[in-house]
Amino acid sequence: MHLDWGPDVVAFRAELVAFLDEHAPPQTRTRRDFATSDSDQIIPGWAKEWQATLFDHGWMIPGYPPELGGRNATPVQTLVYLEEMAARGIPRSLHFPGYAIVAPSLLEYGTPEQRAMAPAAIRGDTVWCIGMSEPNAGSDLAGLQTRAVQDGDRFIVNGQKVWTSYAMVAQRCCLYVRTDPDAPKHKGISLLILDMDTPGIDIRPLTHINGNADFAEVFLTDVEVPVANLVGALNDGWRMTQGSLAHERAGLWVEGVARLEQTITGLVDLAHRRGVAHDPIVRRRIAEGYQRAASLRALGYKGFTSFAQGAAAPEHSYMKLASSELGKELYELGMEIQGAYGPVIDEERGEEAGRWPLSFFVSFANTIAGGTSEIQRNIIAQRVLGLPRA
């Protein structure tokens, strides 16, 4: 056991820091830990340019080769990259589906033509959305019913998706459809690439509880998709629902933990401003938050160690569960510290333009999206601890 990562990391970090100092736009340097819209655009112009700049300099996904926006970084270097970005609160992109989920799946399962779509997805030139969830298929994703029927060289698609983030601005969608209604539910699902300007698609934005309209319902009526847009084999879509950046997965927790740590620093400042910095209960609760974030960081590194040695790292589910739940508690504490002012978002009267109540709202998404906390506990119990299914 040792604390440092060795010498090859030092030069790597220095190069990254120099790049960030030179290129990161001012909007990425606000160190905000909350998502209130500072623009009426879902993906503002500066964010598009920033993502392209990262790609062109090999800093978008460092573990990938240069043609995919990387520099063939080692796993440890990738972790250092994620750490440094998170510590500075600099986002890579304001739309994660393309680079984090779609591109890795296309590269792993796609035809040569489909693989060729990956660079634009990573650079952010193409905005992608993910059509998984449906009104009757949330946690039970395999219950999805959107139907695709093959007719010669095309599929005819009918059905409805929901909670589809970025649907209103996306050019393409990774659409999960049922192609064999008679097979067991996991075995009749296929993955299609859908062009969002195809006739028959009706997108109705849904507003998040914090006021942003970042996801939508997507209605599909007799939508034609060329058979060439089938990713992988017919009825083999289920295993592609798990796709994400495999080589980054062991480090993706860093961003969440760094945000927790920044939130704790914010709580200490808030307690001073509100005159409760000497309240023993407030102090203890903030310290508990610090302890939980710090022990999670240690657990993240432990998981990364196993991952880097090629062992399975179940820490991913632990990290998702614990950091999303802790985040919610910390924002709630921030509101509580303000007493009657807890829910105030009025810039003149409240603290930090509603940072605490609005972040509290946003934090609900983290314990729901990408597998709810209950589903994470099921995964831990059944896949990590080996308990029998009900």
Place this chain on the structure above:
Amino acid sequence: MNFSLTDDQELLRDSARHLLEHQCPPALLRAHTDDLTAADDLWHLLDDFVPLGIGPLVDLCVFMEALGSVAAPVPFFSTACLYAPVLEAIGEHDLDSVLDGHATGTVAVAGADGVWHPNAESRKTFVPDAARVDLVAAVNADGAVTLLAAPPVRRIETLDTTRPLYDVETAVPGTSAGVISRAALDDVLLRATVALAAEMVGTARRLFDMTLAYAKERIQFDVPIGSFQAVQHKLADMSLDVERAWSAVYYAAMAVDAGDPDRTRAMHVAKAAAGEAARRAAKDGIQIHGGIGFTMEHDLHLFLRRALASEALLGTTGDHHDRLAELLF
């Protein structure tokens, strides 16, 4: 930050586990409850490991974790984690006989409030193993260390019998052994606290493992109780707490070994995280066992007792959070 054990550390862990699994069964803990000498043979098998007390903290933690998982009723913590480092800090030549396994000892610091801060009170409290070690090193308000042979002691009855605690009357004749600076004493206690946290993680994991195994074998409503989601989610939360506490402990140990500036915070985090893990494992462990877990016949309570007693020693979870707050505000 590399969390993998070296080959030597793995060997240490495996041999400690192997030895303890055979030599420290729950029956020994029960026998020791009535007769402290019941663990003497076990101690003679373990005294070879005393030098770990003044070596790298990661190695010491590996060993302590193994001791915790069997709630070993031996004066290792007092001798190796407290006494030997105090003798080392004051340059006491008797250290050699301790490292050889010939002499045992413990350290008395806390006064009536139970807090391990140097103070002028002559009656020291919460001194581990005071009646069964050769010497008690009493530390007074200005750090003067006096070695006492068989001072008057009074056993403090606690929930736990595996690590007996005592009041010690230190205003009795003894040998002046030198002065330990405040910084040196803080260092000894910092290491001892992390080592104790490692031991607690071992105990918490034992409680968790027993409970997980039981959840897989106990049948109700024709199925294993571990298939009920209410039980699964408790176990998932228990294992999360154990895993994060384990990681926090070894991070702290690495930080201490490296002299990293984060080491004091990391120590508080480790003890508090281990306290939370141990407490949850103890409480939910009993709950998931149902009635059988509430009986003296079952072994679970042996570990429950040790977990709760360790949580209160060298600062409770709440104390460590409060001291952490001092560093954050």
